[in-house]
Amino acid sequence: MTPPDASHNRWSDLDRPPLNVTALRRGLLRPDTLWTSLEVVESTGSTNTDLAERARAGAAAEGAVLIAEEQTAGRGRLERTWTAPPRSGLFFSVYLEPGDIPPERWGWVPLLAGVAAATGLAKAAGVDMSLKWPNDLLVQVPRTPDPVGPGGGPSGEERKTGGILGEFAGDGIVVGLGINVSLRADELPAPTAGSLALAGAVSTDRETLLRAILRSLEHWYGAWKAADGDAAASGLQAAYAAGCATLDRTVRAELPGGSSLVGDAVAIGGDGRLVLATEDGLRQPVSAGDIVHLRGAAGGLT
Known part of the structure; x- marks a missing residue:
């Protein structure tokens, strides 16, 4: 008879070993770093929900990190669910207190987390990462079978491998990240999903x-705070634009309330909004909504 907790047993999937919390704390929790606490739980509904509740109760200090080996009710933008097999990815949230940074600049924090995750993963995983505005992490996954592109190498398609969600809580903001690491093709939750x-x-x-992600996040957060939350002065705005796969594409913004807007994504504004150039010649900033990539530089559907 199979024990009811077999799927959570450290021997249940030897290709997916559990995180070593002692080693993580030793490497990340130091007096001169941002990170103040690190906890790993076996399973929870949502690390964002849990950490936000602690922050609202005054039970979380800036730099708290909460990690789950499995999330059963992970949340993305627009209340979408995010699920994956146990230990197949990174599911964690951090608590940050920007303090005296003007509140209107706090909207950059989730975008900052995207830059940090993309740069950290590019170095540690050796994978070319890009960002879909506002908070998706994309990778290139080879098609099956792999066709050969005009450059002589295998062509691929953009797939979402991670998402970021920020929410105000207590005196700060909780930022959650969900990243597909070892998911196999038959485990992907959707045809548009991918994994490292x-x-x-x-x-x-x-x-x-x-x-790698947490050290990169500490770097970018420190630079942003040192610049009083000025995304341009800290280099954050330029870094996001350089890694943003949404720019220079025709996109459809599906806006709150059911309306939509089609235009060319031409810039990331100083406030973090996506700027669209529409057919009537206007430039329209978009602050919220779902973005669908319609055409890229090559003119194909993306």
Whole structure:
């Protein structure tokens, strides 16, 4: 008879070992760093929900990190669910207190987390990462079978491998990240999803990847705070634009309330909004909504 907790047993999937919390704390929790606490739980509904509740109760300090080996009710933007097999990805939230930074600049924090995750993963996993505005992490996954592109190498398609969600809580903001690391093709939740493994990552060691992301996040958060939350002065605005796959494309913005707007994505504004150039010659900033990539530089559907 199979024990009811077999799927959570450390021996249940030897290709997906549990995180070593002692090693993570040793490497990340130091007096001169941003990170003040790190907890790993076996399973929870949502690390964002849990950490936000602690922050509202005054039970979380800036730099708290909460990680789950499995999320059963992970949340993305627009209340979409995010699920994956246990230990197949990185599912974690951090609590940040921007303090005296003007509140109108706090909207950059989730975008900052995107830049940090993309740069950290590019180095640690050796995978070319890009950002879909506002908060998706994309990778190139080879098609099956792999056709050969005009440059002589295998062509691929953009797939979402991660998402970011920020929400105000207590005196700060909780930022949650969900990243597909080792998911196999038959485990993907949707045809548009991908994983680092399917994108050819040189490493899928979750501890290595998590350390890289958190150190990158500390760097970008420190630079942004030192510039009083000025995204341009800190280099954050330029970094986001450089890694944003949405720019220079025709997109459809599906806006709150059911309306939509089609235009060319031409810039990331100083306030973090996506600027669309519409057919009537106007430039329209978009602050919220779902973005659908319609055409890229090559003119194909994306």
